[in-house]
Amino acid sequence: CRAAVSVSDARKAAGDKFGADAAQMFFDTEALQMASGAPVAQHRAARFAADEAVADVTCGIGGDCLALARRGPVAASDVDPARLWMTRHNAEVTGVGSRLVVARADARVPASRCQALFADPARRTEAGRRVRRGNDYSPTLAEIVAPRPRLTTLAVKVSPALDEEQIPASVDEVEYVSWRGQCREAVLWFGSAATARRRATVIDGGDLRWDEAAPPSAEVGPPEAYLYDPDPAVVRSHLVGLLARQLSATLVTDQVAYLTSATEQATPFARCFRVLAQVTFGLRRLRQRLDAEGWHVGEILRRRFPVDPPALRRDLRGAGETGSQVVSLVCTRVSERPVVFICDPR
Numbered sequence: 001c002r003a004a005v006s007v008s009d010a011r012k013a014a015g016d017k018f019g020a021d022a023a024q025m026f027f028d029t030e031a032l033q034m035a036s037g038a039p040v041a042q043h044r045a046a047r048f049a050a051d052e053a054v055a056d057v058t059c060g061i062g063g064d065c066l067a068l069a070r071r072g073p074v075a076a077s078d079v080d081p082a083r084l085w086m087t088r089h090n091a092e093v094t095g096v097g098s099r100l101v102v103a104r105a106d107a108r109v110p111a112s113r114c115q116a117l118f119a120d121p122a123r124r125t126e127a128g129r130r131v132r133r134g135n136d137y138s139p140t141l142a143e144i145v146a147p148r149p150r151l152t153t154l155a156v157k158v159s160p161a162l163d164e165e166q167i168p169a170s171v172d173e174v175e176y177v178s179w180r181g182q183c184r185e186a187v188l189w190f191g192s193a194a195t196a197r198r199r200a201t202v203i204d205g206g207d208l209r210w211d212e213a214a215p216p217s218a219e220v221g222p223p224e225a226y227l228y229d230p231d232p233a234v235v236r237s238h239l240v241g242l243l244a245r246q247l248s249a250t251l252v253t254d255q256v257a258y259l260t261s262a263t264e265q266a267t268p269f270a271r272c273f274r275v276l277a278q279v280t281f282g283l284r285r286l287r288q289r290l291d292a293e294g295w296h297v298g299e300i301l302r303r304r305f306p307v308d309p310p311a312l313r314r315d316l317r318g319a320g321e322t323g324s325q326v327v328s329l330v331c332t333r334v335s336e337r338p339v340v341f342i343c344d345p346r
């Protein structure tokens with residue numbers, strides 16, 4: 001029964017990542033977890049020059065090289081023979097087999113003649129535990145970024161949670177990419193494909209770019225009629241200040257990524273909430289307000305707030321239930337005091 005559940009979970013995860021193609025593709029569970037989803041891989045592939053041959057030196061089951069092959073020729077390699085077989089199969093069934101050459105190779109030993117190279121190193125130990133440091137990746141970040149004089153473009157997919165001090169100093173651009181509200185990856189770009197120092201990309205939304213050394217800062221201002229919760233790619237790339245400029249918004253609190261402005265503006269880079277009420281946090285006070293207005297609690301967001309959302313939801317059970325309006329709670333601090341903004345989700 002457990003095996004059946006895990007096959008059906010794997011099919012669902014594959015469908016989320018590869019859409020209709022998943023039904024014909026092969027993957028192992030671990031490789032599927034590590035594979036890039038098609039929309040993210042397509043975005044990245046489109047940043048390589050069209051028709052330029054790209055070496056994907058850690059191809060896994062082919063999540064990235066299928067997208068690269070839709071754009072031009074690809075030399076795919078990996079150390080795992082079973083995954084190479086799956087990449088070959090997956091390329092055939094998705095119609096890009098003729099654009100792909102597949103060979104077993106160790107990425108630490110430069111072999112390909114391509115001038116553009118992509119690497120997505122394994123970020124788990126053999127026992128399946130996730131690793132955090134770039135030099136625990138396989139191959140390590142240092143091994144991938146070692147000087148390769150012939151390359152014009154190098155792109156390395158890393159965890160979006162990689163500490164900034166572990167990013168090699170020679171990087172030209174760091175791009176954080178989100179899809180469906182989650183930051184999926186960071187990509188370190190070296191060479192000609194880099195076009196900004198920092199970039200926050202929202203798939204199907206566009207990007208925010210910054211090309212100076214220090215990321216822009218934002219002022220703190222009093223809470224206004226609208227709150228914005230920036231996309232995680234904007235937060236991870238430290239481009240909240242740039243978004244604040246675009247929205248003519250200020251920070252609700254220093255070092256906390258919620259923005260506020262007097263006007264509502266549609267943006268792909270943040271979710272917008274209309275503030276219905278601002279309550280200094282106290283459970284009784286909050287319950288009373290929800291009951292009085294007939295507001296019951298939907299989503300709870302929090303940044304620098306002392307109570308975690310599941311505990312707060314438990315404590316507010318039953319509040320406002322006579323009413324019909326579902327509200328979002330945005331929990332944070334204002335002038336160091338915990339505050340709950342009761343909001344209408346837009």
Ligand SMILES: C[S@@+](CC[C@H](N)C(=O)[O-])C[C@H]1O[C@@H](n2cnc3c(N)ncnc32)[C@H](O)[C@@H]1O
Pocket residue numbers: 031034035036057058059060061062063064065077078079080083105106107108120121122123138139
């Ligand atoms: C994160 S997965 C790649 C996933 C792939 N981009 C995809 O979307 O399917 C990392 C891959 O690196 C391979 N690998 C680990 N060390 C390697 C090395 N030294 N040389 C080549 N491949 C390596 C692993 O076998 C694994 O398939």
